[in-house]
Amino acid sequence: MQGNLFELFRSRFPADRSRPFIEIPGGAILSYGWLESTSARFANALAAAGARPGDRVAAQLDKSAEAVALYLACLRADAILLPLNTAYQADELDYFLSDAAPTVVVCQPHRRAELEGLAVKAGISARVLTLGAEGDGTLPELAAGQPADVAPSSRGGDNIAAILYSSGTTGRPKGAMMSHANLASNALTLHELWGFRPDDVLLHCLPIFHTHGLFVAINCVLLNGTAMIFCPKFDAEQAIGLLGRATVFMGVPTFYTRLVASPDLTPAACRSMRLFISGSAPLLEETFNVFRDKTGFTILERYGMTEGGMFTSNPLDGERRAGTVGFPLPDVELRVTGEDGRVLPRGEVGIIEVRGPNIFKGYWNMPDKTKAEFTADGFFKSGDVGVIDDRGYVSIVGRAKDLIISGGYNVYPKEVEDAIDRMAGVVESAVIGMPHPDFGEAGLAVVVAAPGAALTPDGVIGSLKGRLANYKVPKQVVLVKDLPRNAMGKVQKNVLRDSYAGMWKANL
Ligand code: MCA
Ligand code: AMP
Numbered sequence: 001m002q003g004n005l006f007e008l009f010r011s012r013f014p015a016d017r018s019r020p021f022i023e024i025p026g027g028a029i030l031s032y033g034w035l036e037s038t039s040a041r042f043a044n045a046l047a048a049a050g051a052r053p054g055d056r057v058a059a060q061l062d063k064s065a066e067a068v069a070l071y072l073a074c075l076r077a078d079a080i081l082l083p084l085n086t087a088y089q090a091d092e093l094d095y096f097l098s099d100a101a102p103t104v105v106v107c108q109p110h111r112r113a114e115l116e117g118l119a120v121k122a123g124i125s126a127r128v129l130t131l132g133a134e135g136d137g138t139l140p141e142l143a144a145g146q147p148a149d150v151a152p153s154s155r156g157g158d159n160i161a162a163i164l165y166s167s168g169t170t171g172r173p174k175g176a177m178m179s180h181a182n183l184a185s186n187a188l189t190l191h192e193l194w195g196f197r198p199d200d201v202l203l204h205c206l207p208i209f210h211t212h213g214l215f216v217a218i219n220c221v222l223l224n225g226t227a228m229i230f231c232p233k234f235d236a237e238q239a240i241g242l243l244g245r246a247t248v249f250m251g252v253p254t255f256y257t258r259l260v261a262s263p264d265l266t267p268a269a270c271r272s273m274r275l276f277i278s279g280s281a282p283l284l285e286e287t288f289n290v291f292r293d294k295t296g297f298t299i300l301e302r303y304g305m306t307e308g309g310m311f312t313s314n315p316l317d318g319e320r321r322a323g324t325v326g327f328p329l330p331d332v333e334l335r336v337t338g339e340d341g342r343v344l345p346r347g348e349v350g351i352i353e354v355r356g357p358n359i360f361k362g363y364w365n366m367p368d369k370t371k372a373e374f375t376a377d378g379f380f381k382s383g384d385v386g387v388i389d390d391r392g393y394v395s396i397v398g399r400a401k402d403l404i405i406s407g408g409y410n411v412y413p414k415e416v417e418d419a420i421d422r423m424a425g426v427v428e429s430a431v432i433g434m435p436h437p438d439f440g441e442a443g444l445a446v447v448v449a450a451p452g453a454a455l456t457p458d459g460v461i462g463s464l465k466g467r468l469a470n471y472k473v474p475k476q477v478v479l480v481k482d483l484p485r486n487a488m489g490k491v492q493k494n495v496l497r498d499s500y501a502g503m504w505k506a507n508l
Helices: 005-012 032-048 065-076 090-100 109-121 138-144 180-193 211-224 236-243 253-260 285-295 367-372 413-421 457-465 493-499 501-506
Strands: 020-023 029-031 056-060 080-083 104-107 127-130 160-166 174-179 201-204 227-230 248-251 275-278 300-305 309-313 333-337 350-355 380-388 394-399 404-406 409-411 426-436 440-449 476-480
Touching: 005 065, 005 180, 005 211, 020 032, 020 065, 029 032, 032 065, 032 138, 056 065, 056 090, 065 080, 065 138, 065 160, 065 211, 090 109, 090 160, 090 174, 104 109, 109 127, 127 138, 160 180, 174 180, 180 211, 180 309, 201 211, 201 236, 211 227, 211 248, 211 300, 211 309, 236 253, 248 253, 253 275, 253 285, 253 440, 300 380, 333 380, 404 426, 404 440, 409 413, 413 426, 413 440, 413 457, 426 493, 457 476, 476 501, 493 501
Parallel strands: 020 227, 056 080, 056 104, 080 160, 104 127, 201 227, 201 248, 248 275, 275 300, 440 476
Antiparallel strands: 020 029, 160 174, 300 309, 333 350, 350 380, 380 394, 404 409, 426 440
16 A cells, blocks of 8 residues: 555545444444544644644544544644553653654643643644544634645655554653554455454444554544444443444453453343454453353454554454464564574464564664664564464463553553652662453562651552553552562562562452
8 A cells, every 4th residue: 555544544435424433422423524524624724733744743632533533634634643642641741742743732621731831841842732522622623714625645655654652671662653554554454354344333442542442443444434433431331331233342351351240241232243352462261261151252362563553363264262362464474583583483482573564664763773673584573472383373472571561551660660769768669560350460569768768658659640651550569678689680570579479469
């Protein structure tokens, strides 16, 4: 796909533009015609606000139909979308703004002054516009006076459509640059592989500032030209009540553990459904089995990363195997390599590497980091530890990167440790991932306090809440005298995990 991603989507829009695109439960139904004209007005508004082709447009927004229109507006204006989690705090935003230097920042109305201040602090001359959960704000106001059409863009292909930041195991967060062609190839592949049909309705409960909710879910719907039921956030009871009007559902494992915990999840509740998809974190075999017992549906688990969208999927037709993430996508090459870089035979555990048209164009402003993440023959090193079985199913068995995935969100211990270490009275700290019944994993911070320091576990948590996105804040903190280290001086996180397993469980 060499063209603009929006034009690909538009070529799949229903001829009858009054057909629904988004239905907000208990609220508006917005059509493809609305999407086409609103995204054009927004694209013209972005240009009027100073966004030129290649400029970044940062968006820290509540989930709304207008926020989706802004995504498409960026594609149409040849601007680069920078979606930001609404949980990010000032310190986190400061870095993204300085690094990506957006020309336009679109934020929640109540955070306008804060974002304006952060833009000044970051030394960028960004225009700050607002967009509220109800479609209100200065962006729609500016857009109202703009034409409802915009000339089709000829840019696309390898041009960057979006930058998505992730923290990383060391150093600064990295912005993964996804091109129009990257996003198009993955969306086309998934749309076909998951057998989208003309009568499909997606129940969308994911946040839309990360790959799963934004690109995997919404791009499939746009390619299908059909409707989605768009919930502002995931609520198990609400979702169960809506499943009977949907055909496809996508969620992180926490969604599924919460769904199976409800007595209302029954075959009748799923009467219109055809497909349940899970990803972003490992789905427990137990959840997979209980879900099947309670609904008659076998969850399809898939695996991917921000740096390329999806890499593997269990089959639509054929056996979906619990504990595996299925086969490499038809246009993705996947291999497992050993420490020396040698490609390992099936059955042997090593690092997963991937190559394909979906793999990102590199990290923004980080050519060296980008180079280090690719092999000489162009495979991206995922940092996930996996194995391919004799039938070709891929399983993720661990991570070479020090990463906690909590409720589908990535938490890099290094970032949390740095924030703790900056607190007065802290000598050092170690953050480890512990099993959590709801979030799969969650953080435990082991903190060494200076002698006589007035630190308390609650104080540490309280102080972190203002500095880090809420999901990064450890669920428990323990104060200790020192950390166990190996002969190389490295903190032995496994020892900590074992030492505090009992305490962690008792305090859950
Ligand atoms: C909320 N909290 C969390 C999380 N979410 N803590 C740890 N991990 C989390 N994920 C905090 C809240 O701030 C609150 O803290 C407390 O936990 C309980 O909040 P609760 O109301 O239960 O949370 P929620 O609002 O219901 O949110 C849980 C959630 C949400 C629905 C599971 O986290 C979510 O939507 N996750 C989806 C993430 C996702 O889309 N990932 C895809 C990334 P306190 O009480 O102290 O205030 S893309 C990706 O990974 C790749 C590409 C892929 O393969 O898809
Ligand atoms: P992100 O950086 O947010 O894109 O998260 C990507 C990471 O999520 C991958 O590198 C994996 O570690 C993890 N992941 C995604 N899907 C799965 C899955 N189905 N099973 C296990 N881990 C997964």
